[in-house]
Amino acid sequence: MLERPRLAHDEDELIVQVQALLADPAHQGNPLREPLAHLLGCNQVHQAQLRRLIRISDGYQYISRRQQESLEHQYDRQLHRLEKLARISDRYQNSLRELSETLKQASLHDPLTGLGNRRFLMERLTQETERANRKESPYTLGILDVDRFKAINDRFGHEAGDTALCAIAQAIAGALREYDVCGRWGGEEFLILMPETPLDFARQIAQRVSQSIKAIHLEFLDIGISASVGLSVYRLGERFSDTLNRADAALLQAKTHGRDRIEG
Numbered sequence: 470m471l472e473r474p475r476l477a478h479d480e481d482e483l484i485v486q487v488q489a490l491l492a493d494p495a496h497q498g499n500p501l502r503e504p505l506a507h508l509l510g511c512n513q514v515h516q517a518q519l520r521r522l523i524r525i526s527d528g529y530q531y532i533s534r535r536q537q538e539s540l541e542h543q544y545d546r547q548l549h550r551l552e553k554l555a556r557i558s559d560r561y562q563n564s565l566r567e568l569s570e571t572l573k574q575a576s577l578h579d580p581l582t583g584l585g586n587r588r589f590l591m592e593r594l595t596q597e598t599e600r601a602n603r604k605e606s607p608y609t610l611g612i613l614d615v616d617r618f619k620a621i622n623d624r625f626g627h628e629a630g631d632t633a634l635c636a637i638a639q640a641i642a643g644a645l646r647e648y649d650v651c652g653r654w655g656g657e658e659f660l661i662l663m664p665e666t667p668l669d670f671a672r673q674i675a676q677r678v679s680q681s682i683k684a685i686h687l688e689f690l691d692i693g694i695s696a697s698v699g700l701s702v703y704r705l706g707e708r709f710s711d712t713l714n715r716a717d718a719a720l721l722q723a724k725t726h727g728r729d730r731i732e733g
C-alpha cells in the first residue's frame with residue numbers, strides 16, 4: 470500500500486507537492502491525475518491574475534502616495550505663502566495705523582509751537598461744552614494776544630519772532646494746571662480753556678500765565694514781552710462761539726485799556 474503523503478499547509482509548498490505527485494511515474498494511471506493537473510493549471514492562471522492585480526494595485530498606491538505627497542507639498546507651500554502675506558499685511562496695517570496717527574497728530578498740532586492748533590481747540594471746545602452742560606459746571610475761556618508783536622518781528626526779524634512765539638507757548642503751557650487746555654488760536658493769539666473754573670479763579674491763572682510770559686528771557690531780545698487776556702465764562706446752554714465772542718470783546722478792552730492786562 471502506497472504511503473499517504475503528508476499535506477503541506479503552505480500553498481506554495483502544496484503546489485510543489487502536487488507537481489511532484491503528477492511527475493511521479495508511480496501515479497501515471499491514477500484517474501485523479503488529470504483533474505488534479507487541470508486544477509493546478511487553473512491555480513497557476515489565478516496566481517498569475519492575482520500577481521497582476523497586486524502589481525496594478527501597488528502602482529495605484531504608488532501614484533496615490535505621490536499625489537498625496539505632492540498635494541501636501543503644495544498645501545505647505547501655499548500655507549507658507551499665506552503666512553508670509555499675513556505678516557506683510559500685519560506690517561502694512563501697522564504702518565498705516567502709525568501713519569494715520571502721525572497724520573492725525575499733525576492735523577491737530579501747530580508745527581511751530583507744538584501746541585494744539587485751532588482745529589484741536591475746536592474739538593476740545595465741543596467736548597468741554599458738552600461736559601459743562603452735562604455736569605452743570607461751566608468752564609472759563611481766555612484769549613491771549615501778545616502785545617505789540619509786530620514790533621518784535623520788525624526789530625529782530627521773523628525768525629526771532631518765531632523763537633519768541635515758541636517761548637511764549639511754553640510759558641503759557643507751563644503756567645497752567647494739568648487739566649487746562651491751551652493751543653494756538655492763530656498768529657500771536659492763544660486760547661486757554663479752563664474746565665470747571667469760575668471767573669475769579671481763572672483770573673488768577675491768567676495772572677500766572679501773564680507773569681510767566683513777562684519772565685521770558687531771550688538773548689536777542691532787549692525788550693520785555695507782555696500779553697493781554699480776555700476772559701469769559703461759559704453760560705450753560707449757549708453755543709461756545711458766544712463765549713468766544715465775549716472773550717474776544719474782553720481782549721479788545723484789555724488792548725484799548727493799555728495792554729498787559731486781563732479783562733473779563
Ligand SMILES: Nc1nc2c(ncn2[C@@H]2O[C@H](COP(=O)(O)OP(=O)(O)OP(=O)(O)O)[C@@H](O)[C@H]2O)c(=O)[nH]1
Nearest residue numbers: 614615616617618619620622627628630631656657
Ligand atoms: N514771526 C512770526 N510772526 C507772526 C506769526 N503769526 C503772526 N505773526 C505776526 O504777528 C504780528 C501781529 O501784529 P498785529 O496784529 O499788528 O498786532 P501787534 O503788533 O501784536 O499789536 P497788538 O496786538 O495791538 O498789541 C504781525 O506782524 C504778524 O506778522 C508767526 O507765526 N511768526
